[in-house]
Amino acid sequence: MSNLEVIKKKLMLRKEELENDLSTLYRERVTQDTVQDPADQALASALEDIKISLHNTRLDEYKMILKALEMINDGTYGICIVCNKPISEKRLMLFPNSARCLLCQENMEEDQNN
Ligand SMILES: [Zn+2]
DSSP states (O other): OOHHHHHHHHHHHHHHHHHHHHHHHHHHHHGGGGOOSHHHHHHHHHHHHHHHHHHHHHHHHHHHHHHHHHHHHHTOTTBOTTTOOBOOHHHHHHSTTOOSOHHHHHHHHHHHHO
């Protein structure tokens, strides 16, 4: 199996995990409408906030994985979206859905910290 196939397999597995998580989170949100007590309601809405942010984080990752799988199929996977240079296979094995090379990732993180 080539490295790309290994990466693709990792992405597919993670995609399945995320699909399960997302549908669980979604189901829990739908069934929570029956709470009556105000204290329970406050707690429920706090939990709801956590779930929504969890849901969004998962959803973001899910979208990145879909994008990565799309790029594998297109043959454009593994190219940095910033500098157009190939991303090292070592990095892709560790972070299969990375769209930037290490250098551009570091630059971006530095910008965010400033
Ligand atoms: Zn780059």
